[in-house]
Amino acid sequence: MIFQLTSDLIFPPVRLTHSSGILAIGGDLSTQRLKLAYRSGIFPWFEDGEPITWWSPDPRMVLFLDELKVSKSMKVVLNKKQFTVTYNTCFRTVIENCQTVKRVGQNGTWITDDMVDAYVKLHEEGIAKSIEVWDGEELVGGLYGIDLGHIFCGESMFSKVSNASKVAFISLVNQLKAGDYKLLDCQVYNDHLASLGAREISREHFLEILESETIPR
Structure with missing residues (x-):
């Protein structure tokens, strides 16, 4: 079954998620609810x-x-040093680009104006973070997500020129490697992420990693 949320700050147990992947509908995008969701292995979409x-x-x-x-070919792009990468310099601009960029096979966006405002609030608390890719003074790519301290939950990326989003993704991974991070959460399968090395694991395995400091490989 799919649960209907109320104003109470609570989610049903993740093990009760419908086979479609949907756990619940309703509620709100408050900072506290979003933080609870990500800590519980849940995200809005x-x-x-x-x-x-x-x-x-x-x-x-x-x-x-x-x-x-x-x-x-990507190593060649990186070695050319055409792009400059920054972190958390223009979060709202990054998420707004993710919101408006045209994507193959999609007529619209799942990033609503309310969601933009909600994630900007999370950014102001140091929880939501962005990676920006520049070609000179032009912002040409980037991504944003939620930083849980040991897991980074990637939300969306955009690219205005070839390879810019890949540069953002690779730069993020290298930064996470330098810290005490366990993995990068990519949420659902797509071919682009698979080409970069992402793979599917069971929800149970993911939750074990989310709740533990040790990766059960």
Whole structure:
């Protein structure tokens, strides 16, 4: 079944998630609810005009940091040093670009105006973070997500020129490797993430990692 949330700050147990990956609908995008959701392995994903929908898919797409795949052609791009990468310099601009960029096979966006405002608030608390890719003074790519301290939950990325989003992704992974991070959460499968080394694991395995300081490989 799919649960209907109320104003109470609570989610049903993740083990009760519907086979579609949807756990619940309703509630709000308050900072406290979003923090509770991510700490519980849950994230919001819905389109404008729809009720807020909360997901905890099984399987879960993740990247174990030492499994990052960088193609030979991508190594050439990185070695050219065409792009400059910064962190947390223009979070709202990054998420707004993720909101408006055109994507193949998609007519609209799941990043609503309310979601932009909610994640900007999380950024102001140091929880939501962005990676920016510049070509000179032009912002050409980037990504944003939620930093849980040992897991980074990637939310969305954008690219205005070829390879810019890959530069952001690879730079993020290298930064996470330098810290005490366990993995990068990519949420659901797509071919692009798989080409970079991400793979699916069970929700149970993901929750074990989320709740533990040790990766059960």
